Amino acid sequence: MSRRRFIFLGLLSLITALFGSFYFYDFDTVLFKIIKKDLAYLKLSNQQIETFVLDAKKENHWERKFFDWKKQYFMRVGFMIVSFWNSFPYYYKYNQYKSELVGDFLLSTDFFMNRMDVDADITYVALYNPYKRACSNPFSNLYYPGA
Template sequence: MFRRKFLKIAGLGAAAVALPSLGAYAVSLNEATAGIILHQFRFLNLDKEGVDQFVLDYYKQEGSSRSAFAHVKMRGYYMLNINSDQSQLVRTITTLYLLSTDFFQNRMNELKLVRYQGIYDPYKTPCANPFSALYYPPAPAV
C-alpha cells in the first residue's frame, strides 16, 4: 500500500515539473523573440512584419552559435515576461531592434509606426548619431 502511494506522489511530482517545461516548447524560438520585443516596446506602434523580419535576420546573423540552452532560455524569458531590466540578453536584442528601425530618424515620435529598416551594423551603417540633439523633439515654448 505504501509503495503505491509513493509511486502516485512521485508521478504527480514528475508531471508537475515536466508540464511547464513542455509549455515552453509550444512556442517557437522566433515567436518567443518577437513576443519579447513586442512586450518590451508595447507602448510603441511597431510593424509586426518588421519585427518578424528582424528576428529572422538576427538569427541568420548570429549563425550556428545558437545552442539548445539558448533556445530554452529565450522561451523561458518569453513565458515569464522577463524585460530588459532583468536580462542582458533581452536588453541586447531590444536595443539592436530599436537601432535597426527608423525610430530615431523619426525623432523618437512614439505615435508614428516604427518600421524595420535592416539589421544594424555599426561598420556598414552611415555615420548617424541617434542621440544627437537634431533628433530630439523640439522643446515646448515657455
C-alpha cells in the same frame, strides 16, 4: 502528501514545462511576442517585427552577440513562466535579456532617428551592426540639437 508524491509531481511538472517550451514556442516566436508586447505603445506593424526576426535568423545575429542556445532556451522557458506568473527566481536576468532583445530591435529601426517620437510610424531599416552601418549613431546631437 508524501515526499515521494511531491518529488514525482515536481518532476512531472518540470518535464511538462520543458516539453511545452520545446513544442509550442521556438525562439523566433518568443522574440516576436516579446517585442510586440513590450512595444505595444508604438505604431508598429507585425511585418516590421517579422522582417527583423527573419533577418536576425538569416545572419546568425544572436550567435554573434553571444546569445547562445542556453540564453535562447532560458528566454523560451522564462516567457512561458512570465505568462502565468509575474515573477520567478531569475526574473531579473530574464528582464535583462528581454531588454537587450527589444533594444536590438529599436536600434534596427528609425525610432531614434525620428527623435523617439512615439506617434510616428516606425520603420525597420536593417539589423543594427555598427560595423556595417557606418556613422549611424542614433544618439548623436545631430538628431537632438536642443539637448
